[in-house]
Amino acid sequence: MLSLDSLDTERRNINTMNLDELSAVEIIEKINQEDEKIAECVKPAIPEIGKAVEFAVESIKRGGRLIYIGAGTSGRLGILDASECPPTYGVPFDMVIGIMAGGDKAM
Incomplete structure (x- = not known):
């Protein structure tokens, strides 16, 4: 069985541990830096995401x-x-x- 503790999504982000010590602008910059990583992480999955979207569209066209x-x-x-x-x-x-x-x- 998969242990949730092993998933990065279930752990605290070490890059944002000190948000309470930062100014509002520094917090926004930190969040923006982390958000910039999303596109690169999604890029390799684009073909699979495209297949899922096409499947959903075809299913909806058939009344799904x-x-x-x-x-x-x-x-x-x-x-x-x-x-x-x-x-x-x-x-x-x-x-x-x-x-x-x-x-x-x-x-």
Whole structure:
């Protein structure tokens, strides 16, 4: 079984340990430095992400839906994105939905 302790995403970022000691501008600069790393990390996965998007598009064309499932922040972000799709893209309210562990109480 995978130990969550071994995942970088579950550890504190050593580059941002001292945020409480920095000025507002220094905090923003530090966050920006960390954010710059995202694009380089995503780049190798672009082909696989593209396949996932194409699969979702084809599924929706055949009457399927996009369903986000998550817990905590990932669940909230899925619900947020799903709630923005009808007013932004004019899709039916049940085409893109978010499901969050813990249901309404977790919101």
